[in-house]
Amino acid sequence: MLPLLALVPRRGAVHKLGDLHAALFARYEKVSALYQQIEGNTGLSGDQTKRTRAEYALLKSVIDWLESTQDVRLALGGPET
Amino acid sequence: MTTDGDIGSHLPRRRSPSEILKRGYSDEEIAHLYELGRFWLENGEISRALVIFTGVTEIAPDFAPGWLGVAYVHCSNRDYDGAVNAARQCLRVESNSVEAMLFLVTCLMTLGDMNAAGTYLGEIGEMIDGGLVDNPQAIRLYQMQLARYQVGGAAS
Numbered sequence: 504m505l506p507l508l509a510l511v512p513r514r515g516a517v518h519k520l521g522d523l524h525a526a527l528f529a530r531y532e533k534v535s536a537l538y539q540q541i542e543g544n545t546g547l548s549g550d551q552t553k554r555t556r557a558e559y560a561l562l563k564s565v566i567d568w569l570e571s572t573q574d575v576r577l578a579l580g581g582p583e584t
Numbered sequence: 585m586t587t588d589g590d591i592g593s594h595l596p597r598r599r600s601p602s603e604i605l606k607r608g609y610s611d612e613e614i615a616h617l618y619e620l621g622r623f624w625l626e627n628g629e630i631s632r633a634l635v636i637f638t639g640v641t642e643i644a645p646d647f648a649p650g651w652l653g654v655a656y657v658h659c660s661n662r663d664y665d666g667a668v669n670a671a672r673q674c675l676r677v678e679s680n681s682v683e684a685m686l687f688l689v690t691c692l693m694t695l696g697d698m699n700a701a702g703t704y705l706g707e708i709g710e711m712i713d714g715g716l717v718d719n720p721q722a723i724r725l726y727q728m729q730l731a732r733y734q735v736g737g738a739a740s
Contacts (some may be wrong), residue, residue, distance in 0.1 A: 506721070507687070508625060508626065509719070509721035509725065510656070510725070511653050513622065515614075515615030515618055517619050517620050519612075519616045520616050520619075520620060526613075527613075557641075558639055558642060561640065561643070564639075565620060565636070
């Protein structure tokens with residue numbers, strides 16, 4: 504699988520996500536409210552629902568990761584970003 | 585004291601059509617989010633990477649690298665049909681993506697579709713000969729797949 508990884512290009516910078524934490528968190532809260540509505544209406548389907556679920560999972564994953572890396576930095580006595 | 589010109593700065597910024605397509609995310613945000621998926625791929629965290637790439641392709645379906653990430657994850661899970669679909673989505677956005685064509689070649693040969701694989705191999709070969717491919721690893725992968733195709737063609 505490793506040679507195929509060369510086909511997946513680099514485009515951004517992971518460390519820059521820290522600068523976007525507040526903006527991403529605000530989005531997460533908004534999408535989270537929509538997600539709760541969708542989950543409450545189990546009969547819903549379609550593209551909009553699929554997109555909301557995927558966006559919610561993406562943002563939750565990024566926020567969790569950002570918070571865990573921040574915890575590590577704080578534990579090591581580094582600066583809080 | 586505000587002037588008429590200042591009033592506009594208090595209004596929500598008008599979003600461009602491409603931003604609306606990306607659900608309000610900037611190009612920079614999409615690129616950094618995508619990069620986290622790539623970072624997890626490098627660390628072998630395939631399931632976590634898939635969550636990122638799936639989200640990126642939903643919010644920015646015209647961001648071609650997101651589809652390449654999805655294709656890689658499917659290949660790694662041996663879901664070659666899924667990888668073919670993702671690579672085709674990438675080609676829909678970037679019709680000259682050598683990377684997407686190489687994913688197609690790799691997966692189509694695994695699925696036994698040597699004719700389709702050969703067509704893409706020919707196209708990539710022409711692009712390499714024309715100096716349109718500057719990724720040395722892609723060229724090396726092309727050579728590997730060409731050799732695999734020739735062995736497969738001789739065997740069938």
